[in-house]
Amino acid sequence: MNPYTIVLSGGTCQGLEYGLWFMQRTTEQAKKKGYLAILTDGQPQSIIDAIKTTATPIYYGCVSQDTIIPLPNGNIIQVKDLNSPMSVFSAHVKGCLKEASTKKKARLDIDTCTHLIFKGYREVWKVKTPFMEIEATPDHEFFVRSSDPKDGPRASWKPLNQIKVRDRILAVTKLPFMETINPPLSEQQVQCLGFYTGDGTLYEEEEHGAWQVRLTDPQAKEEYSELYKEAFHVRPIDKGQRGFLICNKKLTKLIEGLGLNVKSPFRDIPEIICRSPLRHQLAFINGLLDSDADIVPEQHLIRFYSTSRPLLAKLQMILLRFGILSTIYRRNRIGEPVRIQGKIKGYSKYPETILVLCGAEAFKLAQMLKPLNKNKKEALKRLINDYPKHRQQGPEGVAKVNEHLAFLRVKRIEKVGIKPVYDLVVNNNHNFIANGIIVHNCGHGACCAYTVECTQLFLEAGPYTCPPVDTEVYRCVTNMNLDLMRGRHVHLLSCLTGQYLGKELVYKHGARSFIGYQDLFVYGVCLPAPDNPNVCLYYPQPGQLPNEYADFYTFMDSDAAGEEAILNMGTVQDAVNAIIDKIKSYIYKYTYGEWKDWSYAPEAALVHMHNLKALVAYGDMNWRPILLTSATPTASEVAAAFLTPFSLTFGLLMAALPAPPPVPSEVKP
Amino acid sequence: MTLQKIEAWVTRLPALDRDLPIIVHNGKSWTPNEILNQIKSCPTCSLSQALQSFVEAGSFGQEANPWELAKQRLTKMFQLSPVLLHTYVLGAPKTLGPESIIKQIQEETPLGQSLIQAEMQRMLLLTNPPR
DSSP: OTSOOOEEEEOTTHHHHHHHHHHHHHHHHHTTTTHHHHHHHTTTOOOOHHHHHHHHHOOOOOOOOOOEOOOTTTTEGGGGGSSSSSEEEEEEHHHHGOSSOTTTTTTTEEEEEEEEEEEEEEEEEEEESSEEEEETTTTEEEEOOOOSGGOOOOOEEGGGGOOOGEEEEESSSSOOOOOOOOSSSSSHHHHHHHHHHHHEEEEETTTEEEEEEEEESTTTTTHHHHHHHHHHHHEEEEEEGOOOOEHHHHHHHHHHHTTTOOOOGGGOOOOHHHSSOHHHHHHHHHHHHHHHEEEOOOOGGGEEEEEEEEHHHHEEEEEHHHHOEEEEEEEEEETTTEEEEEEEEEESSEEEEEEETTHHHHHHHHHHHHSSOOOOOHHHHHHHHSGGGGTTTTOTTTOSSSSSSSEOOOOEEEEEEEEEEEEEESSSSSEEEETTTTEEEOOOOOOOOOESTTTOEEEEOTTTOOSSHHHHHHOOEEHHHGGGGTTTTEEEBBBBTTHHHHHHHHHOOOSSEEEEEOOOOOOEEEOOSSSSTTSBBBOOOOOOOOSEEEOHHHHHHHHHHHHHHHHHHHHHHHHHHHHHHHHHHHHHHHHHHTTTTEEEEHHHHHHHHHHHEEEEEEOOTTOOOOSSSSOOHHHHHHHHHSOOOEEEETEEEEOOSSOOOOOOOOOOO | OOOHHHHHHHHHHTTGGGSSSEETTTTTEEOOHHHHHHHHTTSSHHHHHHHHHHHHTTOOOOOHHHHHHHHHHHHHHHHSSOOEEEEEEEEEEEEEEEEHHHHHHHHHHHHHHHHHHHHHHHHHHHOOOOO
């Protein structure tokens, strides 16, 4: 390693935003002193910029809470309902960044979502393509191929606020599906449930106190009456124009168990259907088609109607499993007139949505469907026969990459307003599929904290699942070039690093000094959200001063005081004292100062006390990691003083002077 | 110490701390607000005098077991004002909710013990305020 080359680190772990602020702040201090330009070998670059180029990019936004995430286990859920860790679909597009074409490199992958974090209420924008749409914060990144010829054919990650209409974003055109469960229901039963989801209600029959399933569609009454008989061995009661009625406890329990015993605006496609084999999912679509859909053969259209947007959003993902693209539109707002064949038939109590398949997509689905309703059967036949053969190639505005992926043209970008948003962390590819669109993961990248010179790894933390106790933490450090720390000062903020790693760095690997924490380091205190006690009511921006809801500032600020002492050519002991003084000043502010009446003030003071107790330092406390001999040092003097600074997320490793010789390997007899 | 001084001491404390036990006397834990009310209601009673003297001396009371008192305070603190603590182990972030923290304190896990010790330090700061 060239001793005059700065070594910048990239940590990509949770809590990163706050850790990065700590590093950014220290970088700025170095910059003020004129050190930075020299340190970066004539290429001024902040540590943060270096992390963005060498490690996984980090500052990404979030998606709105109702975003639909298809999972490899077959389930389709809203992002807010995701449990982590969980497998998700992602796209392998790393190699595409430098490629003119994505054809060879892009592929769909299965990845692990390690964290789901509620990020509070933020402004969201909606990006619409001819098929899918998604709501995300303006800084959320999409994989984009620019429409501007100047940008060339290269695709890259771009934040939403830099995407233009007519740019193309990477999306999924066919979702892989693996059968993961043995279907507990037959195809006929699933089709019955599809029909019920569209047109059925479960209600308590007052006279007999029995629950009844009522299906009100008169058109396919006979066919479905027969199907229910066969599938569930029940005896439907004909109610004329009002459809038919079924009194059956088992069926009632099934409907309740699937969560379909709610009003139609709150209905959803049950998990068991989403995870059943494709033929079952098709049967469910048949049922829905017979109840709540229409077919317009002349215009090559199939339309599904519902007052439940989540239901149609899930249907859209299920259709993607068949390689069929569809679009969801809003049909009616609350109170707007509902028109059927041009006539007002009432006023909508709930916002209505419509899922539309047109042209080639409708043609594809029509070939697969087998409705029971005679009229719809006839309409589908006409749609298939009338559809012009030369148009069977696929929809316009779709630039296929491969069987599963395509670039879709952006039709519109609009501001939506303030919404609750969620942050997802995906391990390997750092992206995931949301509403059928490839979006960058919102949080940090891989589960590692590392220091790199280009790609040289210093230290890599293990998987998130490693038990956060005692020696296990040390064992989690899977890749250790710890001898690189020989002769240097090391400062790590991560919990428990002081307990084993710090000692070993000094006494075994030759680091000259170490500052760290031997217990859990608390880096943030916040009030919980009233509707979800496991997430913060308010997440401050990195570097934001404490307020009455949360404080993530003072914890980083205390350690930054230590870095400042070292940058001011202080000793390691000076750094430790600076940290202690800063922590004590915050304890005072929370106990007798301006923040004492905030509701979490005692806890904030308490955890500062706890951090203070956990702070440890080892090694030579009287040496100065940075020592300049003149007040106005020359470039070479600064370079000689700094040599090889390291930094880590939640920690900063600085250089020793001079760089020590390499450690001789042990000679074995 | 006069009543005014006791009042001033209570007012200087963080709002939540005024309702957390700080002195143990006669087998009962007393919060700053309770101490103040007792002294106000009966300034010459022996109980008030005793409480007053403990406050004056910056003591938790002769019967107090600081460890147990700190445990009691922490449990009540996280019940009255539930908060989330964010901790970070290399590669393993963790958010601790009030229930989990109370459990750790009750079971005296390493973190629980550390918080109890920190609270004992804080109790000293509260009973011996800087001038």
